[in-house]
Amino acid sequence: MKNIVVSGALGKMGQEVVKLVDRTDNFKLVGAVDVAKVGEDIKEVLNLEQASAEITNDLGETLEQVEADAVVDFTTPQVVMGNIKTVCEAGVDIVVGTTGITEADLNKVKEFADENNKVIIAPNFAIGAILMMEFSKKAAKFLDDVEIIEQHHDGKLDAPSGTAIKTAELIQENLTPKEDEREEIEKLEGARGAEQDGINIHSVRLPGLVAHQEVLFGGEGQTLKLRHDSINRRSFMPGVALAINKLDEIDGVVYGLDNLIEL
Numbered sequence: 001m002k003n004i005v006v007s008g009a010l011g012k013m014g015q016e017v018v019k020l021v022d023r024t025d026n027f028k029l030v031g032a033v034d035v036a037k038v039g040e041d042i043k044e045v046l047n048l049e050q051a052s053a054e055i056t057n058d059l060g061e062t063l064e065q066v067e068a069d070a071v072v073d074f075t076t077p078q079v080v081m082g083n084i085k086t087v088c089e090a091g092v093d094i095v096v097g098t099t100g101i102t103e104a105d106l107n108k109v110k111e112f113a114d115e116n117n118k119v120i121i122a123p124n125f126a127i128g129a130i131l132m133m134e135f136s137k138k139a140a141k142f143l144d145d146v147e148i149i150e151q152h153h154d155g156k157l158d159a160p161s162g163t164a165i166k167t168a169e170l171i172q173e174n175l176t177p178k179e180d181e182r183e184e185i186e187k188l189e190g191a192r193g194a195e196q197d198g199i200n201i202h203s204v205r206l207p208g209l210v211a212h213q214e215v216l217f218g219g220e221g222q223t224l225k226l227r228h229d230s231i232n233r234r235s236f237m238p239g240v241a242l243a244i245n246k247l248d249e250i251d252g253v254v255y256g257l258d259n260l261i262e263l
């Protein structure tokens with residue numbers, strides 16, 4: 001049995017994780033942390049089958065009061081680093097889905113996580129998105145002109161998405177560096193998007209969207225488009241469950257679900 005605390009339990013993703021814990025036999029909800037509805041029972045708030053926990057607003061204090069094996073964090077880019085530190089200091093394992101974690105942040109986590117801490121950070125838990133990233137990495141061996149277009153709901157705080165950043169990092173591993181780049185004239189700043197590892201990323205935010213990404217490759221007389229769509233947030237839950245179950249098998253910090261499955 002895994003005793004789980006969900007951090008960001010009332011958010012769009014947090015609610016799905018709480019429901020996942022509620023319906024999974026070897027998971028038990030022992031804590032629900034968020035900033036609203038403090039003192040209320042999450043069972044009533046989310047109309048759960050069996051899971052029950054008083055909503056609290058201090059992750060550190062909560063970990064002192066309950067016997068937790070793992071925390072699952074889907075909060076905000078502003079608070080996630082503090083949460084990871086708090087959980088590591090409490091000697092509890094953590095699965096992090098919150099995005100906005102930079103390479104420098106990742107290095108900081110590796111510094112403060114000691115040999116007993118198990119940390120899984122994944123910018124995307126949807127298996128289709130992992131495959132889209134893997135296929136993009138493969139395609140970059142053959143086509144070295146590529147741009148990323150990511151589209152998300154208008155409630156998303158960070159841009160570009162964590163998935164787009166991770167995709168660019170993976171593509172870059174296989175991309176042949178280009179010489180004599182054309183000097184472009186950008187008449188409107190940002191028109192060509194942002195750049196990560198030399199790859200342009202375009203971020204769209206609109207109501208009605210959930211999470212979507214296209215990786216567009218171009219070559220002589222041809223294009224290749226790799227597209228993934230999460231049409232609801234349940235799409236991420238098998239990946240979250242996999243990560244929680246893999247915590248026992250890993251050492252230290254793992255970044256990306258691709259490192260937990262055989263591709």
Ligand SMILES: NC(=O)C1=CN([C@@H]2O[C@H](COP(=O)(O)OP(=O)(O)OC[C@H]3O[C@@H](n4cnc5c(N)ncnc54)[C@H](OP(=O)(O)O)[C@@H]3O)[C@@H](O)[C@H]2O)C=CC1
Binds near residue numbers: 013033
């Ligand atoms: N890795 C993946 O597969 C996925 C990652 N994400 C990422 O997960 C994160 C959350 O996304 P989403 O659920 O859509 O966002 P939401 O804004 O819906 O949820 C975030 C929740 O965290 C709460 N919160 C804010 N501060 C704290 C705090 N200090 N302690 C506890 N809870 C806090 C928020 O409260 P309030 O709103 O009142 O401020 C809110 O309820 C984002 O970074 C997103 O990019 C999303 C989908 C998939």
Ligand SMILES: O=C(O)C1=N[C@H](C(=O)O)C[C@H](O)C1
Binds near residue numbers: 099125152156163210
């Ligand atoms: O905020 C979201 O919704 C999502 N965030 C993650 C990201 O930034 O890549 C994963 C997914 O795209 C949904």
